[in-house]
Amino acid sequence: MGKKHIHQHFSHNGEKTTMENDVLSPKIKKIARDDVEIKIHYVDSLGKDIIKPATIKGHYLDKLDIPWQEIPGYVLSSVTNFQQTFIPNDDGIYLVYASQLSAPVIVYHRNTNGNLIADPQYLEGELNQKFNSKPLEEANHFLVHAPKHAKGQFTDKVQEQEYIYNVLPIKDVKIKDNLYIEVRDNVDVFSKPTSKVPLDKELPYGTTWKVYRAVEETYNHTIWYNLGGNTWVPSGKKISTQLINRISPSQEVLNSPLDETASNISYTYSVIDNMTVNRSVKILYYSDQYITAWKTPYGDMDNQRYRGDQTVLVKKLVQLDNYSVWAQLDDGYYVESKYLNL
Template identity: 55%
Template sequence: MENNLLKDNVKKISRDDIEIEVHYIDSNGNKLADSTTLTGHYLDSLKMPWKTIPGYVLSSIQNFQQTFIPNSDGIYLIYFTQMAAPVIVYHRNTKGELISDPQYLTGDLNKSYQAEPLPEARNFLVDYPNDVTGRFSDKVQEYEFIYDTMQMDDFEIEKNLFIQTKNNVPVYEQPAGKQPLSQPLPYDTTWRVFKAVKENYNETVWYNLGGDIWVSANEDIKSFTIKQFSEEKKLLDNPLGAAVTNISFTYSVINSMDINRQVRILFYDYQDITTWETPYGTIINTRYQGGKSVYVKKLLQLDNNSVWAQLDNGNYIESKYLNL
């Protein structure tokens, strides 16, 4: 009889006889995750089953205990909602310029994320972070992808190609430039295209209008060709030959050169050229017919890369209309 009692006592001591239920709730008492039931021996150490819940942060614990002692109410881990800081992804070219707007990855706190390169630019990727995965936290995290988007190829254009502006159009000193020159091409003007290049990255075509003046084919322009074209006729239907009263630009002279000789106007005799009191300033009623000669004192280059001829009477003509 005594042996049986001893066996029962040993069996009772050896089993897990304390149960503690751990609950996961928000500050309003709403359940956030399934509860966990812990079992253990009386007074044994209790290891708390912490849980990471996306979008929440642990704020307090109710009925906390570190050992197994009877607790019919259980333990409550109380979480507050918390907004995670965004993950910002930058996409730049090899010059450090952004090729698209920064991407903002958002998600719940502690939720995993993965930063990725632009799908359309993967073939141009040259540098990227070693690890592009992580979890949203309360701190802003940043990633940067670098692409070689400056690759360009010559683009074949039709012979005697021209463009006509349908609005004021920005121009650049190099293809794919980010900062336009100070003055755009005026509305409803016609320009000859000398060559073109195409960006490999986005297939944008850039037209060269002579010197360091480039315009994107994506601008508000119309392109056309002239079958019968002579080098003497730099432009057809001179756009500045019409009466223009609303053109006014601020400019500065960046270079000048003395000429002091007679030159011929390139247009045919049925066309005439607008003269200006100052470049892009007041238009003078007196005009010069094509084929006639004028005396040029000097050439002035403005900061928009246009070149003007100063005549002996002090008036100005754009040099592209002269046989210099």
């Protein structure tokens, strides 16, 4: 029989050692130290992907920096399979995000006196989404102050920004004495220029009204026409302006409105109804406010004024064909009935 060959080896101290071959045990695996891959998942509370997963690679046991992401409309709520070093992980790391609404960004536009020159703007978007506020385009050349950070991100808290313009809200516009507006559709009426809240009654379609004063909004060039007292309408597609010449000086005064024609009531309207009243009533205004007296309905205003809460005697009520109702007082002047507690 042949002899069994024994390989002899010497240890570091000179002692003989033996092994049947030099092959390492198959149970020992060599780990590649430069190709550990970890998959990062960005999911919602139901485990569905919100954005595309990311794969990061690093050396074995090196520090692992998770690529956190800000996702609009979501906030990070938890992490599954968290690890700080590159250790093989077939499942990957799961970043779980919860859906969350953001708060608005409110943008104010004011003049140097602190008064708003436009409605506040409400910017809305998803949580962490970027926003960019801007000044009013029509008033940009009046801008004297802008917020330090016009750009930002929506958060869960309300944010406010302010633009300031060196501009007066309105300026007077010179008009002719015989300027009128013609109403092409029902038009809202306001108690003062730039007001956003209309009065209860509208100007009816097809009517014509005398203009006593006009002002212009300096930042958007809207013109407001005063139709007497605290009655204003803004320019727009529903109205047009025209010049109407007076026929005679006799139109200044109405001796008896029940017998007059359209030409000497308002140059446009005629009386369609009337009622004798002879009753004392009060002016529906605060005591520090006044309403205008008219020589004739829609005719000329007078310097005469009636103070709020003042008691006056109404002789007659006159309804014109534009459905406005006027009260003739005992001193001969007229006021619109809406200012009285009839």
